[in-house]
Amino acid sequence: MVLLGSGLQYLKEGVTPHMWCPGCGNGIVLAIIFRVFEELAYRNEETVVVTGIGCWGKADDYVVTNGFHGTHGRALAFATGIKAFNPRLHVIVLMGDGDCITIGGNHFIHAARRNIDVTAIVVNNFNYGMTGGQVSGTTPAGMYTSTTVYANPERDVDICALAAVAGANYVARGTPYHGFELEINMKEAFDKKGFSVLEVVSPCPTHYGKNNAMKTPVEMLKWIKNRALPKAEYDSLDPSMKDDYFPIGKLVDKDVPDFNARYDEIRARAMKGRTA
Amino acid sequence: MTPPVIREKSRYEIILAGAGGQGLILSAIILGEAAIREGKKVVQTQSYGIATRGGLSEAEVIIDSEEIVFQQVRNPDIILAMTEGTFEKFCDLARTGTLIFYDETFLEERKGNNLCGLPFTRSARNLGQGGSANLIALGAIVARTGVVRMESLVHVVTETFPVGTIEVNIKALRLGESLIAEHKD
Amino acid sequence: MEMFPNQTRLIQGNQAMTHGALYAGARFYAGYPITPSSEIAEECSVLMPKLGGMYIQMEDEIAGIAAVIGASLAGAKAFTATSGPGFSLMQENLGFAVMGEIPCVVINVQRSGPSTGLATKPAQADVMQARWGRHGDQTLIVLCPASVVECFELTVQAFNFAEKYRIPVILAADEVVAHMREGFSIPEEGELAVIDRKKPSCSPRDYKPFKADADGIAPLASYGSEYVFHVSSSMHGPDGFSNNDPANAARKIEQLHSKIEVHRDEIVITRSFQIEDAEVLLVAFGITTRASRAAARTAREAGIKAGVLQLLTLWPFPDKEIRFAAERAQTIIVPEMNYAGQVAGEVQRVVGPDRDIRRVNRYNGQIITPDDILKVMAL
Structure with missing residues (x-):
């Protein structure tokens, strides 16, 4: 028996305690995923959790739905094939910032452009946690990692802004600190037809925190909490202030037909023999 | 009309050469497809560069009543050269009995028993279809050599070309045929 | 079309x-x-x-x-x-x-x-x-x-x-x-065998996507069917979940290889052209097979008993078929469109270091012709 509303029926038996460090946000995000699965009454048979490589990429080990653990950076491309061939499946893609936007950035852009009906839950902890805290495409300029010990000379990319400009139907951002809001946005993301992205700005006290004077999980989480502002509040900030904060909540919400719907139209044309 | 030089051979090796964009690969396909309809074995190959327009383009067709083992032309019976460069490149392959057709529009006139210079491109322009020189040449080659039957070519064009283009393309084949009829050796 | x-x-x-x-x-x-x-x-x-x-x-x-x-x-x-x-x-x-x-x-x-x-x-x-x-x-x-x-x-x-x-x-x-x-001409439906993957028939509860049957192959379900399963790029056990146990890892690697080795006779396809009495054996693959067959034909016309072994399966490498064909041949020729003799090296491995392999290599973007091959036959 699992507690109603806990979502724990989606947790694989005998795999806890999980492998993630104390203070990591992954466990919180996974728990919310389970609760949303339950809220949406997802059946294991019709759900595929696709992961990449990295700390967050190990999440499939804890899930009882169909699972797919592929190669680094390509999760969205695998997911595209799964969803394109069987549109009835709920395809949830779990990627870190390394997977999603650094090695896999091109697939991210094109999944959004293609508007494939999958949901990407991107846990962004600003560095490569599993391999020892190296710099990633979301490490802010000037911050320290195990490969930017003199400070990061490069700038970070805004995952949500990129998703929006590349054509995603739904884009939201949250943090593990704002669990309640995160759950609302995650449910919206799962429910949305077309490509949906939920970025979770998440603490990595073990590496990123340690390297940037946030030695305890609490300090690291506070750093995130203090920079997260609801979108309306963020929008009203003086532009000179914006660099110190990021907006959370729903950022994009539209209903452009998804890839499978459009391809159905192509099939109808092809079957009538029209090529141009 | 000049009677076909080559007749009732069981095997033909043909080279169609010119610049990319002249439609020589298409001519080779039509010729090969026509031979298939006549129950022959056919291998059609091509060699081309990276430019869609310009550069060397060479198409080969082998027609045989038996299995064609090696896929490339070694002893051409027929060579079509649409440019000066391709004439120079491929005339070395000619041996006794090889018939060389060339486009008088672009090439210097040459003398020789096995040479047949005809104004393929000029005729195409006169037809108002500058791009049909390849089919005019094909019509001429078939009329002169009987490598396939003209009706087979017409049949392939009728069956495989878009409806709106069939008439003008058959006209081009017939124009090639008439160039041979008018040609004085 | x-x-x-x-x-x-x-x-x-x-x-x-x-x-x-x-x-x-x-x-x-x-x-x-x-x-x-x-x-x-x-x-x-x-x-x-x-x-x-x-x-x-x-x-x-x-x-x-x-x-x-x-x-x-x-x-x-x-x-x-x-x-x-x-x-x-x-x-x-x-x-x-x-x-x-x-x-x-x-x-x-x-x-x-x-x-x-x-x-x-x-x-x-x-x-x-x-x-x-x-x-x-x-x-x-x-x-x-x-x-x-x-x-x-x-x-x-x-x-x-x-x-x-x-x-x-x-x-x-x-x-x-x-x-x-x-x-x-495209064959009629049914003229060529078409094989579909083996699907599970056990109860969904018992399904393990990497638990091989006696033939070395596990049935494969589809996402969206009644079978729920897990596929991983990581080393995994029969249930598809990560498994770091050395014994399991060894078993998995052995199974990946043995499922092919056990069925190699069915997988290795070769075609032979007059190799029964061939003194000159041409080992050929892909488009170069055609030049090889033409060369062999010309050689026979000149009284040289040449034959061609065509490798339609390149991997697993047709060791057995090559060894058998090479037994009677005095000369082995391997024509291929690469510099290093990628197949010739394998043929050498199969027939042993004492046998002389004549190589015909082209790597200029041009095909190998029958004449290229006849040259090394000393014709």
Whole structure:
């Protein structure tokens, strides 16, 4: 028996305690995923959790739905094939910032452009946690990692802004600190037809925190909490202030037909023999 | 009309050469497809560069009543050269009995028993279809050599070309045929 | 192009491979265009939606093979086509398809390289890339056509092997065979065997996606069926979940290899032309087979007993067939369109260091001719 509303029926038996460090946000995000699965009454048979490589990429080990653990950076491309061939499946893609936007950035852009009906839950902890805290495409300029010990000379990319400009139907951002809001946005993301992205700005006290004077999980989480502002509040900030904060909540919400719907139209044309 | 030089051979090796964009690969396909309809074995190959327009383009067709083992032309019976460069490149392959057709529009006139210079491109322009020189040449080659039957070519064009283009393309084949009829050796 | 059974048409090798895939039941294509394979993508973009299937042009070859792998696990017979540079990009995910035992077919239309090289010219220089291009301790199947008919038939065979053995199969064509046109008539349905992957019949609760049957192959369910399952690129146990136990790892690697080794006689396809009494043995594959056969024919006319062993399966390498054919031959010749003699080296390994292998190599983008071969026969 699992507690109603806990979502724990989606947790694989005998795999806890999980492998993630104390203070990591992954466990919180996974728990919310389970609760949303339950809220949406997802059946294991019709759900595929696709992961990449990295700390967050190990999440499939804890899930009882169909699972797919592929190669680094390509999760969205695998997911595209799964969803394109069987549109009835709920395809949830779990990627870190390394997977999603650094090695896999091109697939991210094109999944959004293609508007494939999958949901990407991107846990962004600003560095490569599993391999020892190296710099990633979301490490802010000037911050320290195990490969930017003199400070990061490069700038970070805004995952949500990129998703929006590349054509995603739904884009939201949250943090593990704002669990309640995160759950609302995650449910919206799962429910949305077309490509949906939920970025979770998440603490990595073990590496990123340690390297940037946030030695305890609490300090690291506070750093995130203090920079997260609801979108309306963020929008009203003086532009000179914006660099110190990021907006959370729903950022994009539209209903452009998804890839499978459009391809159905192509099939109808092809079957009538029209090529141009 | 000049009677076909080559007749009732069981095997033909043909080279169609010119610049990319002249439609020589298409001519080779039509010729090969026509031979298939006549129950022959056919291998059609091509060699081309990276430019869609310009550069060397060479198409080969082998027609045989038996299995064609090696896929490339070694002893051409027929060579079509649409440019000066391709004439120079491929005339070395000619041996006794090889018939060389060339486009008088672009090439210097040459003398020789096995040479047949005809104004393929000029005729195409006169037809108002500058791009049909390849089919005019094909019509001429078939009329002169009987490598396939003209009706087979017409049949392939009728069956495989878009409806709106069939008439003008058959006209081009017939124009090639008439160039041979008018040609004085 | 519409094709109907028993109607002979002039068909290009790339078209024949496309139609072979469709005949085998492929209904999913994802890839990235590259010369000289692009006609396959174009043809699939026309035909797949007509048949209720799907064509997706992905953002690169990495994504192309990834989408093929995903679709395969969703139940599709899926494939992609590429050339050397794109094939290199696919290698990491092909390693995953080996590890995850995911059926799929990759057509590699070889061109002259390395890199962009002579992009419109043929080569046979990906023999070793096809076998060893991936990381780690892996194996797969590679087939190699020499004619338009073989383009069709070996594509059907590639799907059959992929489905039967849960393994990626590479069809190593080349620019000439891919662009060559020959008369071809598509077989009637049922004329060629079409094999579908083995599906589980146990209760969903008991299903383990990597628990092999006695034949070494585990049944494969599809995402969306009543069977819920897990596939991982990590070392995994029979249930598909990560497993770091050394004994399990050894078992898995052994199974990946042995499922092919055990069935090698069925997988290795060769064709012989007058090798019964051959004193000169030509070991040939792909388009070079044709020059070899023509050379052998000319040699016989000159009184030299020459024969050709054509390798339609390149990997697993036809050791047994070559050893048998080489026993009676005095001279062995291996013509191939690469510098290093990628197949010649393997033939040397098979026949031993004491046998003299004459190599005929071209690597200038031009094909090997019968004369090239006759020269080393000293004719």
